[in-house]
Amino acid sequence: MIKKNEKHTVDIIDQGIEGQGIAKIDGFTIFINGAIKGEKVNIVITKVLSSYAYGKILEIKEKSEFRRESDCVTYKRCGGCSLRHIDYKKTLEIKTEMVKNCLKKALNYIPIVNDCIGMESPLYYRNKLQYPIGVDNLGNPVMGVYANRTHEIIETKECLIQDEESQQIANCFFKLMVELNIKPYNESSRTGDIRHLIIRKGKKTNEVMVTIVTNTENVKEIETLVDKLTNEYESIKTIAQNINSKNTNVILGDKTKILYGSGYIEDYLGDYKFKISPVSFYQVNPIQTEVLYSKAVEYAELTGIETIFDLYCGIGTIGIFASDKAKKICGIEVIPEAIENAKENAKLNNVKNSEFLVGEVEELLPDLVKKEEADVVFIDPPRKGCEKTVLETLLEVKPKKIVYISCNPATLARDLSILCNKYEIKEVQPVDMFPYTSHCESVCVLERK
Ligand SMILES: C[S@@+](CC[C@H](N)C(=O)[O-])C[C@H]1O[C@@H](n2cnc3c(N)ncnc32)[C@H](O)[C@@H]1O
Known part of the structure; x- marks a missing residue:
């Protein structure tokens, strides 16, 4: 019977659906983040459930030829690009x-x-940036991605799969939010104003849509923020405010107000032009x-x-x-x-x-x-x-x-x-x-x- 904190040396025999390496100890399945099929690794067991367990790599004894140095500082914690340590063709x-x-x-x-x-070129491919905004454990405002399987926000000023201009707009938005003293949402006390920032870009038209998800409808200084942001970036065609006061993991609420522009952007797929509004699905x-x-x-x-x-x-x-x-x-x-x-x-x-x-x-x-x-x-x-x-x-x-x-x-x-x-x-x-x-x-x- 496998126990927490035990150490083992295991062969990685497969890759799981979330990208983890899979090993077996006496037929019992162990999922190991960051391990690659074909590797031999020393692990410590971190969690045991009834039919499987999780392990953490302590040392890679035999490295896969497909292992690559990751080029991203947050990848280990964010869980977004869970295959970033593997050669792209192999992924x-x-x-x-x-x-x-x-x-x-x-x-x-x-x-x-x-x-x-x-x-x-599998870089900067996303047309939708979606960052939670909240407070860190010292109470300071923070914007970025959630650490894997938690609601802890990792500050993200750069992301190798996001559109680069959208990232710059997000950074500018966050700076203005702090300067104007607009409060980030605090999940534990359910106070504060800004919960999420969503930026979508028509990659062929270069039109940008910013959606600010807020906890309450009336947010002081939000108009000033909108003015400053649109002065800074000509590509912003529209800004919407979506109000979500519910204590939920669902990002968008039911009400959306247009704060600037027409309320939509356009983009092309093939020869066809598409209108996209803040709450509609559009492939990323x-x-x-x-x-x-x-x-x-x-x-x-x-x-x-x-x-x-x-x-x-x-x-x-x-x-x-x-x-x-x-x-x-x-x-x-x-x-x-x-x-x-x-x-x-x-x-x-x-x-x-x-x-x-x-x-x-x-x-x-x-x-x-x-x-x-x-x-x-x-x-x-x-x-x-x-x-x-x-x-x-x-x-x-x-x-x-x-x-x-x-x-x-x-x-x-x-x-x-x-x-x-x-x-x-x-x-x-x-x-x-x-x-x-x-x-x-x-x-x-x-x-x-
Ligand atoms: C994966 S998206 C695909 C959208 C579209 N085919 C595309 O390629 O952009 C799935 C869509 O299903 C919608 N949806 C989810 N549940 C649904 C349901 N029960 N009935 C109808 N539409 C639903 C979502 O709002 C979303 O637009």
Whole structure:
């Protein structure tokens, strides 16, 4: 029986879904942050649970040839880029394996899984910066990323995966906030004003949207802050204030006010222009989004006569991307502002064959299938995957093709294990949407049997 504080020498036999190394001691699984498959390491056991334990590296006895010096000062604590100590090409292999492992567990076999498509330059790729703002243990204001699995904020003045200008704007915002004596939110006393800063940038248009998440609606000096920030950065097209007074981990509250500009930014994916509002989902890596969507449309094999359902459609991006090759698009999305954006985006791109519905897919799909017959269904759910009822509805109406886009290989595999009763899984293509993190996006095509 493994015990806390015990020391062991172990061989790393695999890489876990969060990027940790995996070792076994008498068949018992140990997860070790920062360890790479093929290494031999001395560890100390830090936590023991009923079916697995955690260990910490004390010394690397045999180093992997893929180990690299990390180029980031906060990576060990932040947990964002948990694969930053590994050669980039190797991280792509790890992600391909991760997808295969999840599929094997759920399906008992591995369908065709292509090699994960990586980025030429996997740096500064994000178009969305999202930093909590709070106080450190001395009560001083701090802005940055959460330390892994905690709510301790690590000051972050530089980040190798964030857009560089967005980082500069964040630094300027924080400096102004402190100068103007606007109070950061204190999670334990639930006092103070500023909880989060979100900066989004249209990488092709260079338009910036700043969203300030506040604890209360009236924040003294917020107008002065907005004036100073917009004077400093011409690229800021709009600033919104989102009010979230709830004691919750959810970042955005229900109310959003526009403090400056039009309330949206625009960006291009391929030849299509998209309007994005503060609360709408928009993929965080636009270069890889084009790769992902192109693959999804290729998999759909559209000829111009198909009706497409775009489930979990966000601001309508996938459907609009495919619109010139289809007869009709029907999108469903739960966030009303995103559906407003989707409708505007259809107009902006002169897409006349679209319909967008606001509501939960599980609620609206049963009615939609009574009115429209889909030839191809795109599904792009959040990390938790699809509700079982959504899959059951699809199994009942059996569209010819389903193209499933997923940011979580575990729930993708679970949902495929249900769909594969009536569908053949033709191919899975992992795409590296989040380089150096342990996250992996995939697109998969299924054909009716
Ligand atoms: C991974 S995003 C994909 C968005 C879009 N397809 C894209 O590529 O930008 C998932 C979307 O599903 C929406 N969503 C989450 N749960 C939903 C539900 N039960 N019904 C409808 N939409 C939902 C989210 O608001 C989000 O916009």
